[in-house]
Ligand SMILES: [Zn+2]
């Protein structure tokens with residue numbers, strides 16, 4: 001049964017259960033909110049762009065926000081397809097700033113994985129991007145602190161370098177947003 | 186990352202929204218326009234740092250929009266957005282002052298590196314401006330002057346407030362002497378023998394602010410060769426004056442709140458907490474309540490600062506002080522320039538009394554300085570005043586003070602080809618105040 005302030009994690013198509021579980025754990029750890037796994041859509045073919053051979057993430061976000069169950073304070077979708085927004089060649093993920101929906105693609109998070117700890121590293125990357133995009137829906141913008149989870153990553157090396165932690169500025173801003181949404185901290 | 190005010194000009198809505206949403210997550214303030222014509226209207230009334238301009242637009246072309254933008258404000262950096270077919274025009278645009286061009290769709294890292302480069306470039310520019318400004322401030326120091334009822338009220342408040350330890354927030358337009366009031370409170374307080382440390386939050390570039398206020402430990406960043414004490418430490422036992430508090434970043438607001446609540450802080454790169462005791466006086470020309478509603482200023486910080494409010498009246502509300510102030514400035518500039526100018530003519534004084542002085546005492550000071558420099562007789566005449574050219578004094582019907590101010594701004598803008606930087610300097614107000622007035626009076630090119 002879903003609570004009042006749940007974060008809905010929505011795998012699209014088949015996603016490895018261990019990966020989904022790792023994302024859920026990290027999300028709970030960061031936001032201190034419960035997570036529920038609810039597949040909200042079977043595929044994202046409506047967002048496919050034939051010319052670019054990629055999927056338009058902004059369109060998926062709009063659809064996710066529509067389908068979000070009433071209990072969901074935020075929604076995070078996980079997909080394996082490659083995402084884009086019209087102005088950029090690709091994105092790791094996208095979120096509605098201060099809105100409901102966010103999405104992360106694992107498509108490019110598999111690039112340059114180390115030979116050791118390959119699986120752990122891939123899981124970590126996905127969890128970091130998931131927390132990052134979800135934090136955008138809590139109105140957090142990018143942060144200049146390179147170790148903060150809200151730092152904008154230009155490449156996969158940046159993703160590996162940042163920690164799954166908020167710096168004290170972003171922490172304060174997140175607490176502000178929780179207070180505004182009347183979510184008990 | 187420092188943030189910028191960005192205008193996106195593209196006739197495709199999907200591109201405007203896509204780029205806008207992306208940049209918003211970097212914390213930039215985003216405005217959009219769908220044509221060159223609309224973009225120019227916006228640029229005339231808003232200060233922008235960066236414009237993303239599509240080269241192929243309906244109506245006015247991207248290239249011609251670029252030329253107009255550079256005429257209005259040469260400091261704006263313009264990035265052309267182009268499809269592969271239009272690359273030659275983009276190169277043409279670079280010759281006409283565009284900063285760079287991007288081929289759409291862009292690589293995500295290409296975009297972020299470009300913006301970072303532009304902001305670094307602007308930070309350098311700001312830093313130079315800041316150093317120049319600092320030098321000027323040292324050479325301009327006047328005590329508060331005024332016999333008017335509203336100034337007498339200000340003096341009474343200063344005397345009442347000074348002995349208390351409470352934080353004071355001084356409000357008022359630019360040029361009304363907020364800094365002088367802060368200094369007066371300091372002098373009459375029990376901290377009066379201690380240091381008076383002023384920080385102009387609007388003038389210090391954000392990347393310098395943190396170490397300027399909090400200091401840094403040796404090795405905290407590349408340039409930190411020695412340990413440096415910040416202004417907070419320097420203010421120990423005295424008064425910390427935070428001018429233009431409405432301009433500080435969200436990050437600094439969070440840090441300042443902590444200092445005010447706990448009385449302790451850390452140097453950049455330091456782990457030892459430092460305690461300093463000082464009185465805080467803040468000043469602003471902004472409507473902080475409105476900034477709070479827009480989410481740009483923290484409410485908790487506002488209540489920390491706004492224990493006692495002191496409002497500095499604009500010069501137009503205390504016109505009876507104009508003769509006294511004008512005479513004071515005349516005598517000072519005559520001394521500085523050694524010119525034999527003994528007095529201000531009745532006519533010149535009448536004109537000064539009619540005018541609204543949007544830049545307040547500072548504009549009056551600038552006007553008298555210029556008049557003394559150009560004056561050729563033993564007394565200052567209306568023609569000597571930069572603000573009253575002969576032609577604008579011939580009014581066919583009586584004008585209100587507001588109309589005179591508006592006409593004057595229109596005239597100065599026209600004379601300077603709408604160069605905002607130059608015009609604001611002549612008017613003795615800062616860029617943002619000029620933009621506000623252009624908006625309020627709906628002045629169009
Ligand atoms: Zn982001």
Ligand SMILES: [Zn+2]
Pocket residue numbers: 143144145148149150151166167168169170171
């Ligand atoms: Zn951060």
